[in-house]
Amino acid sequence: xxxxxxYGSSRPRGNTELLAERAxxxxxxxxxxxxxxxxxxxxxxxxxxxxxxKVEDDYSILIQHILMCDTIIFATPIYWYGMSGLMKxxxxxxxxxxxxxxxxxxxxxMSEKIYVIAAGGDMPRVKGLPLIQQFAYIFGFLGMRFDGYxxxxxxxxxxxxxxxxxxxxxxxxNETLKR
Amino acid sequence: xxxxxxYGSSRPRGNTELLAERAxxxxxxxxxxxxxxxxxxxxxxxxxxxxxxKVEDDYSILIQHILMCDTIIFATPIYWYGMSGLMKxxxxxxxxxxxxxxxxxxxxxMSEKIYVIAAGGDMPRVKGLPLIQQFAYIFGFLGMRFDGYxxxxxxxxxxxxxxxxxxxxxxxxNETLKR
Amino acid sequence: xxxxxxYGSSRPRGNTELLAERAxxxxxxxxxxxxxxxxxxxxxxxxxxxxxxKVEDDYSILIQHILMCDTIIFATPIYWYGMSGLMKxxxxxxxxxxxxxxxxxxxxxMSEKIYVIAAGGDMPRVKGLPLIQQFAYIFGFLGMRFDGYxxxxxxxxxxxxxxxxxxxxxxxxNETLKR
Amino acid sequence: xxxxxxYGSSRPRGNTELLAERAxxxxxxxxxxxxxxxxxxxxxxxxxxxxxxKVEDDYSILIQHILMCDTIIFATPIYWYGMSGLMKxxxxxxxxxxxxxxxxxxxxxMSEKIYVIAAGGDMPRVKGLPLIQQFAYIFGFLGMRFDGYxxxxxxxxxxxxxxxxxxxxxxxxNETLKR
Numbered sequence: 001x002x003x004x005x006x007y008g009s010s011r012p013r014g015n016t017e018l019l020a021e022r023a024x025x026x027x028x029x030x031x032x033x034x035x036x037x038x039x040x041x042x043x044x045x046x047x048x049x050x051x052x053x054k055v056e057d058d059y060s061i062l063i064q065h066i067l068m069c070d071t072i073i074f075a076t077p078i079y080w081y082g083m084s085g086l087m088k089x090x091x092x093x094x095x096x097x098x099x100x101x102x103x104x105x106x107x108x109x110m111s112e113k114i115y116v117i118a119a120g121g122d123m124p125r126v127k128g129l130p131l132i133q134q135f136a137y138i139f140g141f142l143g144m145r146f147d148g149y150x151x152x153x154x155x156x157x158x159x160x161x162x163x164x165x166x167x168x169x170x171x172x173x174n175e176t177l178k179r
Numbered sequence: 180x181x182x183x184x185x186y187g188s189s190r191p192r193g194n195t196e197l198l199a200e201r202a203x204x205x206x207x208x209x210x211x212x213x214x215x216x217x218x219x220x221x222x223x224x225x226x227x228x229x230x231x232x233k234v235e236d237d238y239s240i241l242i243q244h245i246l247m248c249d250t251i252i253f254a255t256p257i258y259w260y261g262m263s264g265l266m267k268x269x270x271x272x273x274x275x276x277x278x279x280x281x282x283x284x285x286x287x288x289m290s291e292k293i294y295v296i297a298a299g300g301d302m303p304r305v306k307g308l309p310l311i312q313q314f315a316y317i318f319g320f321l322g323m324r325f326d327g328y329x330x331x332x333x334x335x336x337x338x339x340x341x342x343x344x345x346x347x348x349x350x351x352x353n354e355t356l357k358r
Numbered sequence: 359x360x361x362x363x364x365y366g367s368s369r370p371r372g373n374t375e376l377l378a379e380r381a382x383x384x385x386x387x388x389x390x391x392x393x394x395x396x397x398x399x400x401x402x403x404x405x406x407x408x409x410x411x412k413v414e415d416d417y418s419i420l421i422q423h424i425l426m427c428d429t430i431i432f433a434t435p436i437y438w439y440g441m442s443g444l445m446k447x448x449x450x451x452x453x454x455x456x457x458x459x460x461x462x463x464x465x466x467x468m469s470e471k472i473y474v475i476a477a478g479g480d481m482p483r484v485k486g487l488p489l490i491q492q493f494a495y496i497f498g499f500l501g502m503r504f505d506g507y508x509x510x511x512x513x514x515x516x517x518x519x520x521x522x523x524x525x526x527x528x529x530x531x532n533e534t535l536k537r
Numbered sequence: 538x539x540x541x542x543x544y545g546s547s548r549p550r551g552n553t554e555l556l557a558e559r560a561x562x563x564x565x566x567x568x569x570x571x572x573x574x575x576x577x578x579x580x581x582x583x584x585x586x587x588x589x590x591k592v593e594d595d596y597s598i599l600i601q602h603i604l605m606c607d608t609i610i611f612a613t614p615i616y617w618y619g620m621s622g623l624m625k626x627x628x629x630x631x632x633x634x635x636x637x638x639x640x641x642x643x644x645x646x647m648s649e650k651i652y653v654i655a656a657g658g659d660m661p662r663v664k665g666l667p668l669i670q671q672f673a674y675i676f677g678f679l680g681m682r683f684d685g686y687x688x689x690x691x692x693x694x695x696x697x698x699x700x701x702x703x704x705x706x707x708x709x710x711n712e713t714l715k716r
Contacts, residue, residue: 010222035220041265042258043189043214047336079221081316082261085268086220092264126673126683127316129666130309133491136663137260137306146663157226168705305494305504308487312670315484325484347526368580393580399572399623400616401547405694437579439674440619443629444578447622485674488667495618495664515584 003177004069006032008076008087015119015154020075022170023117027177030069032062034086042092052096059093071113071177078120078128113147114139115173121155182356183248185211187255187266194298194333199254201349202296206356209248211241213265221271231275238272250292250356257299257307292326293318294352300334361535362427364390366434366445373477373512378433380528381475385535388427390420392444400450410454417451429471429535436478436486471505472497473531479513540714541606543569545613545624552656552691557612559707560654564714567606569599571623579629589633596630608650608714615657615665650684651676652710658692685710
């Protein structure tokens, strides 16, 4: 089993990353740092005669690798009560992939195990709920299961270790993934 | 009174734009098309000693102009049950603006009249609700009022005219803004 | 076509009722005032060997009549950011009806046209959203469509007439129902 | 310190109760079983000249005792993606208490530590989120803090012990309360 962790953070070793790394400790993991990739905003050409045109950036290569994994963890900091713009731009591009003959079974291959890990500072367990609901709709649209999520609290770097529930949930997820 | 309309769409004359233009018809409006601006993803340096560094893109000039308006309309298509990545990247940058001595009264100047207009295809009045809740938290954080929103249904370009409730709401908003 | 309007209000002629009556004006309507019925709280006996026992109250007769209609409007005031306890007790009883041989096709017969009308005082268009999401899950569980909802603003009796969007939506619904 | 646990379940020893009892183990606790009390639905008389009238049931005595505690745990099963009708009827009555000279400092006395514990069967961590958001609005209205919540998964009686995250969270809450 290979696990893809897609990182939407703009800085390394943030609370979200600490949490996600704990969840995948000791496993074979492919890490995708969106901040280090060049991913252009989606251009909505669903209704253009010519359809979507090829985009020259790192998206295709990333999604190709991600689709080879059988578990996907979306790890995003909670910025402004939502996923980061980096991650949203990545997801927006799926509209093209859905119509791309290069990925005939995009929906099916995404229908694997899916988790969301998100950390933030202002009451994430309450104010992070719209983000979880958004992910639930996204995964529902793709026919994916939504196997679980962890909302962690942390503001300053490293804070997350004090969120015992989140740490426990990460350890639990680690056990689940290892099974 | 000047109204800022911030467009998060990736294509011109989409349903969201039709709806927003109807709401501001006959008024003095400044339009900000994020797709035509160069706005880099936020880099979270809240916890870096040196703090945020100057970013060379179009964000500063945009936010400067927006802050001179006294009503702001966030007009975003609903992509994947949320605002577009373009708009999220724009909002993510506020974390820097909040700490930027160039904008000492960012919070206060944003505390004006605020509206959200969003259109999408898959049951926007139900599945667009997390987006509205996210905006409610965003505006709450900044101490802004949330004066209203319109969720319109439309998939193909122009569809929105068939959403009579959304059209009516846009006309109502037009009257309110003109008062 | 017969329309069932299920009223969850504790007082007559409230804002929710004004709105709902506007939506069904001129049509054949059966009105169910939960406040005038005796409906006991559900007793969860899903896991009891003997199963649910017959309850002596007005619920059975009500649900029988409602199931004979082909459109159902749930009209509840927003009390404490949710449906009224009266309406919740009514819905809680469905757990029994789902298992009641007297109603073999409960799910199927509920799969008709469904609307929600709810009015309240404290920013219902934002703070009423969890209620709409709850109804969406409820209807989803039963395999029902969720054809639409109206959230109206009104505190004092009669206030609702000033909520032009809600009134327009009620008039629109009236047209839709008459088709 | 005294802890009030308000039980909204209709049956004893359900998953919600097991979880809540674990959270308060070894502490001085007052338990309020709403199913064993007679609590009439609220009658909305906010806009009646004569105001609310005295209601002959067990509500007053219950709320009196609850207000003497300094931590309140709302423990409700998730019925139909919301709190039970029993609990909703109890909360609906607060509208009267807010205006009752017998409880001059209702809001203030409710501003204590508040937790929500809820268990249910159909993806409670996603589909229970509207319930948490509703509680957040309720507590916000009263100026109460929202100190935390636990959403547990369990369908058949006793199932909850397999939800390790919920059990851990209950143990954590137990430690927090004991401090």
